[in-house]
Amino acid sequence: MNPLFETYNQIMCTMEADYHDAAVRLGLSDSEFNILYTLYIEGSGCNQSRLYKKSGMARSTVNSAIRQMEKKGWLYLVPGEGRNTKVEVTDEGRAVMDRTVARIVAIEKKLFDAYTETEAETLIRLNRQFEQGLRRSIEEL
Numbered sequence: 001m002n003p004l005f006e007t008y009n010q011i012m013c014t015m016e017a018d019y020h021d022a023a024v025r026l027g028l029s030d031s032e033f034n035i036l037y038t039l040y041i042e043g044s045g046c047n048q049s050r051l052y053k054k055s056g057m058a059r060s061t062v063n064s065a066i067r068q069m070e071k072k073g074w075l076y077l078v079p080g081e082g083r084n085t086k087v088e089v090t091d092e093g094r095a096v097m098d099r100t101v102a103r104i105v106a107i108e109k110k111l112f113d114a115y116t117e118t119e120a121e122t123l124i125r126l127n128r129q130f131e132q133g134l135r136r137s138i139e140e141l
Contacts, residue, residue: 019104026100031057031065036074036093037101044089047080051087069093 074093
């Protein structure tokens with residue numbers, strides 16, 4: 001196997017483990033972390049179907065986590081247009097979000113902002129190219 005590919009693969013796996021570690025250190029499950037992170041980026045009132053797609057989690061996982069987060073008083077659901085349901089963040093949920101995922105987004109932003117514009121554009125271009133090729137190949141399976 002190509003050593004550069006092995007290195008890339010290891011970096012991706014390590015980053016996934018880093019996000020898991022962040023969730024644990026912040027007192028969140030992976031599902032809670034991913035949902036709050038997605039809502040932090042997308043904003044309160046995000047359609048539940050968009051939340052599935054943006055978080056990368058299965059519908060059943062998102063649905064179960066949302067139910068648990070509703071019980072904790074962090075989120076609530078409201079009808080959207082058509083069959084869509086919107087996920088709203090409560091004041092308590094916003095406070096949790098601010099002390100958890102907002103800190104991670106700030107770290108990511110600080111690291112990203114350390115790149116030159118050319119480096120950032122290259123990083124985005126190469127990752128987008130890889131993701132699009134991966135998606136096309138998976139669709140052909």
